[in-house]
Amino acid sequence: MKALMPGATVGVLGGGQLGRMMAIEARRMGYRVVVLDPSPRCPTAQVADGVVVGALDDLESARHLAQQVDVITLDTEHVPADLLAELEKIVPVRPGSSVLRTINDRQIQKQFLDRLGLPQAQWAPSTTQPELDAALVKLGRPAIVKVRRAGYDGKGQVRVEETGDAGAELAKLRGEPSVAEELVRFKREISVVLARGLTGELKIYPIAENVHRRHILHTTRAPAPMKPATKVRAEEIAITVAEALGHVGVMAVEMFELVDGRLLVNEIAPRTHNSGHYTWGACVTSQFEQHIRAVCGLPLGDPRPMTGAVMVNLIGDLWRAGQPAWEHVLERPEARLHLYGKDAPAPGRKMGHVLLLDDDTDRGLVTADQLIATLTPT
Ligand SMILES: Nc1ncnc2c1ncn2[C@@H]1O[C@H](COP(=O)(O)OP(=O)(O)OP(=O)(O)O)[C@@H](O)[C@H]1O
Ligand SMILES: [Mg+2]
Numbered sequence: 118m119k120a121l122m123p124g125a126t127v128g129v130l131g132g133g134q135l136g137r138m139m140a141i142e143a144r145r146m147g148y149r150v151v152v153l154d155p156s157p158r159c160p161t162a163q164v165a166d167g168v169v170v171g172a173l174d175d176l177e178s179a180r181h182l183a184q185q186v187d188v189i190t191l192d193t194e195h196v197p198a199d200l201l202a203e204l205e206k207i208v209p210v211r212p213g214s215s216v217l218r219t220i221n222d223r224q225i226q227k228q229f230l231d232r233l234g235l236p237q238a239q240w241a242p243s244t245t246q247p248e249l250d251a252a253l254v255k256l257g258r259p260a261i262v263k264v265r266r267a268g269y270d271g272k273g274q275v276r277v278e279e280t281g282d283a284g285a286e287l288a289k290l291r292g293e294p295s296v297a298e299e300l301v302r303f304k305r306e307i308s309v310v311l312a313r314g315l316t317g318e319l320k321i322y323p324i325a326e327n328v329h330r331r332h333i334l335h336t337t338r339a340p341a342p343m344k345p346a347t348k349v350r351a352e353e354i355a356i357t358v359a360e361a362l363g364h365v366g367v368m369a370v371e372m373f374e375l376v377d378g379r380l381l382v383n384e385i386a387p388r389t390h391n392s393g394h395y396t397w398g399a400c401v402t403s404q405f406e407q408h409i410r411a412v413c414g415l416p417l418g419d420p421r422p423m424t425g426a427v428m429v430n431l432i433g434d435l436w437r438a439g440q441p442a443w444e445h446v447l448e449r450p451e452a453r454l455h456l457y458g459k460d461a462p463a464p465g466r467k468m469g470h471v472l473l474l475d476d477d478t479d480r481g482l483v484t485a486d487q488l489i490a491t492l493t494p495t
Contacts, residue, residue: 120411120413120414121187121413121414121415122123122186122415123147123148124147124149125148125149125187125188125413126148126149126150126151126166126185126186127139127143127148127149127150127151127186127187127188127189127190127409127413128150128152128182128183128185128186128187128188128189128190128208129149129151129152129153129154129165129189129190129191130152130153130173130179130180130182130189130190130192130193130194130196130405131152131153131154131161131173131191131192131193131195131196132152132153132154132156132159132160132161132162132165132168132192133159133160133190133192133193133457134160134407134457134459134467134469135192135388135389136152136154136159136160136161136192136403137160137161137163137164137401137457137458138389138397138403139161139190139192139389139396139405139408139409140152140161140164140165141164141396141405142403142405142406142409143405143406143409144164144166145406145483146406146409148413149166149167150164150165150166150167151165151166151167151168151169151182151185151186152165152167152168152169152192153168153169153171153173153178153179153181153182154168154170154171154173154205155170155171155172155173155329156170157170158458158460159458160457160458161192163458164458167185168235169181169182169185173193173195173196173197173200174196174197174200174416176200176203177370179189179200179203179204180203180204180207181457183204183207183208184207186208187208187209188208188209188210188211188412188413189201189204189208189209189210189211190210190211190212190412191212191217191387191388191406192388193388194217194220194221194386194387194388195221195266195267196217196222197217198214198215198217198218198221199214201213201214201217202214204355210360211315211365211366211411211412212364212365212366212368212387212388213363213365215362216362216363216364216365216387217387219268219362219383220317220362220386220387222265223263223264223265223266223268223296223384224242224265224294224296224328226384226385227240227296227380228424229294229361230358230385233358233361234356235354235357235358235382236275236354236379236380236381236382237381237382237383238298238299238301238373238381239255239256239298239299240252240256240297240298240299241255241296241297241377242295242296242297243262243296243297244292244293244294244295245322246283246284246287249277249283249284249287250283251261251296252297253283253297256297256298256299257299258277258278258279258281258300258464259276259277259278259279259281259300260276260277260297260298260299260300261274261275261276261277261297261298261358262274262275262276262277262286262287262290262295262296262297262298263295263296263297263298263302264290264293264294265293265294265295265296266291266293266294266296268332270332270467271329271331271332271333271382272464273290273293274332275289275290276300277297278418278453291330297493300446301373301375301381301383302375302376303373303374303375304374304375304376305325305326305327305328305373305374305379306326306328306329306371306372306373306374306383306394307324307325307326307327307341307343307351307371307372307380308324308325308327308337308369308370308371308372308390308392309321309322309324309325309351309352309354309355309369309372309388310322310325310365310367310368310369310389310392310393310396310404311352311355311356311359311367311368311369311370312366312368312404312408312410312411312417312420313359313360313364313365313368313405314364314365314410314411314412314414314415314416314417315365315411315414317360318416318417319356319359319417320402320407320417320418320420321352321355321356321420322339322393322396322400322404322418322422323339323340323341323400323420323422324339324340324341324343324348324351324352325337325338325339325341325392325393325395326338326339326341326342326343327371331465332349332432333430333432333465333467334391334392334427334468335430335457335471336427336428336429336430336485336486337391337394337395337427337428337480338395338425338427338428338478338481338482339395339399339422339425339426339478340422340425342476342478343374344378346378347374347378347380350380351370351372351380354370354372354380354382355368355370358370358382358385362385362387364387364389365411365412366384366387366388366411367388367389367393367404367405367407367408367411368386368387368388368390368392368409369385369386369388369389369390369392369393370382370384370385370386371383371384371385371386371392387390388408389404389405389408390404391430391467391470392428394428394455394470394472395426395427395428395472396420396433397455397472398420398453398472398474399423399424399425399426399472399474400419400420400421400422400423401418401419401420401421402417402418402419402420406418424453424474424475424476425474425475425476425477425478425481426472426473426474426475426478426481427472427473427478427481427482427484427485428470428471428472428473429470429471429473429485429486429488429489430467430470431456431467431469431470431471431492432464432465432466432467432468433461433462433463433464433465433466433467433468434464434465435462435468435489435492435493436462436468437464437493438493441492441493442491442492443492445488445491446471446488446491446492449473449484449488450480451473451474451475451481451484452471452472452473452474452488453471453472453474454469454471455469455470455471455472456468456469457469471485473485473488
């Protein structure tokens with residue numbers, strides 16, 4: 118388990134914004150980065166040393182990447198675990214195929230959490246109409262039905278309302294295997310972003326409080342104001358997950374906090390996470406540098422916050438009247454603009470984010486919404 122020192126080459130499967138920010142931090146530290154993505158102009162390729170153009174489930178392309186790098190890591194969990202297992206014969210893959218096998222499929226992920234005795238929303242398989250009918254008896258209505266594989270930003274999810282037509286909702290998932298969950302009436306959503314190194318070393322970031330709009334992350338604030346006991350419990354849950362998975366790298370555990378203080382795990386992301394973007398600017402070591410350190414077998418960096426922070430996502434809808442008015446961001450001394458280099462600002466697409474460095478995160482949240490309102494001329 119020799120550490121890969123700067124100068125080594127990191128291969129990234131998937132060329133989205135997570136890979137891009139990882140690549141920028143990796144290159145700052147002197148690593149080389151080569152990315153596999155179907156698009157030669159993807160966000161990561163724009164800042165990488167090299168790109169292999171190919172689909173993420175194309176073994177030949179992935180092997181071509183593996184042959185030119187010292188370690189492989191992921192921008193997305195939507196990579197077949199079998200493909201990772203093949204790559205592991207050529208080069209270390211971190212996190213490994215076994216982690217992805219557990220995470221990739223929501224049903225297997227939920228069974229894993231049940232086995233660990235970790236709290237989560239009640240759930241049941243719902244691929245067929247009889248399964249869904251049984252699930253609705255168990256979970257009640259409203260319920261949320263999610264495809265087992267490849268969902269993100271609320272895509273591949275439908276909601277069965279109190280009096281809604283369950284069959285019609287299920288049909289929207291076109292026969293994709295799915296699981297149903299009870300609708301959780303949470304007080305708020307939080308996430309724990311942590312890193313686990315090759316030796317099992319753990320570093321935990323300040324807990325993030327997340328607000329979603331239309332199933333897409335809108336804002337994160339950190340450190341989230343919270344009772345010490347809740348913080349301890351949230352960290353315990355995340356550590357249990359990371360250790361049971363044998364994870365290497367950064368990961369996030371999304372949770373619902375209930376009114377009575379209980380926590381339910383929503384889902385696990387075995388990678389850097391949108392709710393950890395604030396660490397790049399607000400913490401001593403960003404989640405992206407931390408991930409590179411972990412997968413290269415280096416000692417982990419300090420996750421300590423240097424300031425409170427609010428992150429607000431810039432979604433494609435903001436571009437409906439053309440380029441947003443960035444001067445409103447740029448004129449604010451506490452604001453940092455991140456854009457991901459995506460050329461098509463489709464509605465619902467994550468195009469960038471703004472980080473507001475402010476110890477007063479209540480004020481930061483107000484500023485975030487004011488800023489978003491000024492970006493699009495009405
Ligand atoms: N059972 C539930 N009860 C209440 N709200 C839910 C439930 N499941 C999901 N949501 C809401 O929808 C959001 C997105 O759900 P989830 O995290 O499962 O989706 P996703 O498509 O995997 O999203 P992402 O990968 O972007 O986190 C959650 O953060 C939460 O706001
Ligand atoms: Mg989620």
